[in-house]
Amino acid sequence: MITINEALQSVLSQQQSYGTEDIKLSATTGRFLAEDIFTDLDAPPFDRVMMDGIAIRLGNLDNPLKPSYTVQGIQSAGTPQMELMDADHCLEVMTGAILPVGADTIIPYEEIEIKDGNAHIQLEKASKRYIHNRGSDSKKGEKIISKGKLITAADIGILATVGKATVSVAKLPSVAIISTGDELVDVNQTPLPHQIRKSNVYTLWSALVKEGILSKMYHINDDKEALENTLSKLIDTYDVLLLSGGVSKGKFDHIPAVLSDLGVHKHFHRVAQRPGKPFWFGHHPEKGTKVFAYPGNPVSTYVNHLFYFQQWLHASMGTPLQLEVKALGEKIPGNPNLSRFVSVRIDAKTGHAFPFSHNGSGDLFSLSKTDGFLLLPQRDGDFLEGEQLEFLCIR
Numbered sequence: 001m002i003t004i005n006e007a008l009q010s011v012l013s014q015q016q017s018y019g020t021e022d023i024k025l026s027a028t029t030g031r032f033l034a035e036d037i038f039t040d041l042d043a044p045p046f047d048r049v050m051m052d053g054i055a056i057r058l059g060n061l062d063n064p065l066k067p068s069y070t071v072q073g074i075q076s077a078g079t080p081q082m083e084l085m086d087a088d089h090c091l092e093v094m095t096g097a098i099l100p101v102g103a104d105t106i107i108p109y110e111e112i113e114i115k116d117g118n119a120h121i122q123l124e125k126a127s128k129r130y131i132h133n134r135g136s137d138s139k140k141g142e143k144i145i146s147k148g149k150l151i152t153a154a155d156i157g158i159l160a161t162v163g164k165a166t167v168s169v170a171k172l173p174s175v176a177i178i179s180t181g182d183e184l185v186d187v188n189q190t191p192l193p194h195q196i197r198k199s200n201v202y203t204l205w206s207a208l209v210k211e212g213i214l215s216k217m218y219h220i221n222d223d224k225e226a227l228e229n230t231l232s233k234l235i236d237t238y239d240v241l242l243l244s245g246g247v248s249k250g251k252f253d254h255i256p257a258v259l260s261d262l263g264v265h266k267h268f269h270r271v272a273q274r275p276g277k278p279f280w281f282g283h284h285p286e287k288g289t290k291v292f293a294y295p296g297n298p299v300s301t302y303v304n305h306l307f308y309f310q311q312w313l314h315a316s317m318g319t320p321l322q323l324e325v326k327a328l329g330e331k332i333p334g335n336p337n338l339s340r341f342v343s344v345r346i347d348a349k350t351g352h353a354f355p356f357s358h359n360g361s362g363d364l365f366s367l368s369k370t371d372g373f374l375l376l377p378q379r380d381g382d383f384l385e386g387e388q389l390e391f392l393c394i395r
């Protein structure tokens with residue numbers, strides 16, 4: 001059986017670019033930039049007034065202020081630049097306004113009193129100019145965000161500032177999620193005593209939404225012919241298939257044989273890990289379709305999806321995922337035969353990860369109590385309190 005690292009390398013060897021597309025700025029959250037972003041103007045684009053107050057011509061900052069200045073008018077934000085007459089006058093100015101021609105210092109309203117058309121100054125000297133100078137944040141033409149970056153809310157603000165109404169992003173693969181199993185019924189049905197409602201497809205669907213992917217859901221019963229017919233069509237239609245169930249040793253676990261009959265090249269089946277050991281991964285050499293066939297137990301499906309698919313997707317989009325690390329909260333004995341994904345809760349104060357017990361990989365309800373999974377690699381030695389380990393967050 002291969003190790004988790006060998007399995008991951010094999011999955012990553014199938015990383016693939018799906019090209020680029022131009023989309024509206026408002027739809028870019030969570031997507032990967034496919035172009036470098038440059039400023040189209042200096043930032044700020046003009047000498048920007050930083051305080052509400054008056055603008056004067058002072059010259060050297062050490063020069064004493066006059067006892068009063070005659071108010072000449074108001075320069076508000078969003079109005080064209082005015083011109084200060086001389087050093088005896090001032091213009092009232094608002095935060096965000098362009099600095100008037102001939103002015104070089106702002107005195108905030110807190111330091112003056114305006115009476116009878118004059119601004120009376122309550123200071124001897126100005127402490128600073130309160131001017132956000134043109135181009136001081138960045139100069140026109142400067143690269144401000146690099147290709148490959150995952151677009152965040154803050155990036156969207158920057159993209160708006162530089163006038164990117166449409167943005168070139170990496171195209172996402174099309175994905176089908178397929179549940180298999182005769183025991184599964186839909187969410188709106190009442191299961192018979194030997195049935196359960198399918199849940200894995202919804203977990204996967206939601207995890208994909210978080211990655212910006214709107215997938216399609218399918219269900220196929222444990223019937224070889226039905227599996228062959230439907231999967232063959234799906235292999236032709238989608239870039240990626242995510243299957244859950246039917247990959248272990250049961251009499252009706254047809255998935256590996258069917259995939260192989262359909263020409264999907266197997267990279268591996270079974271990984272030295274718990275949960276999720278019977279994971280099967282392959283790709284169709286002619287069609288390029290990648291097939292992630294997850295074991296059916298809900299925790300196994302989810303853990304494998306988070307670890308393998310997520311890393312494959314980010315690598316395919318051009319920016320490998322850097323897994324978070326967390327400090328282990330208590331000692332756990334090592335295991336030389338298996339890597340383990342341990343359900344943990346993160347202590348809000350210390351940030352340490354504490355394992356908690358549940359009923360194994362079929363215990364779907366444990367997922368709502370967990371913050372994520374700590375990855376304990378296979379090894380002899382104990383895992384010690386405070387040891388930093390890779391973490392898959394599900395919050």
Ligand SMILES: Nc1nc2c(c(=O)[nH]1)N[C@H]1C(S)=C(S)[C@@H](COP(=O)(O)OP(=O)(O)OC[C@H]3O[C@@H](n4cnc5c(N)ncnc54)[C@H](O)[C@@H]3O)O[C@H]1N2
Nearest residue numbers: 179198199200201244245246247248249253295296297300
């Ligand atoms: N003799 C052996 N038996 C099993 C082995 C093994 O190595 N030898 N491995 C066990 C492990 S580990 C796992 S994990 C499961 C995986 O089995 P399958 O991938 O074949 O999955 P199924 O048998 O179809 O289902 C397992 C379990 O999960 C439930 N399930 C399946 N799909 C869904 C879904 N979409 N939503 C909710 N729940 C689902 C299913 O009802 C079963 O209870 O095999 C062990 N057995």
Ligand code: MOO
Nearest residue numbers: 275276277300361
């Ligand atoms: O390893 Mo299975 O995926 O535990 O339940």
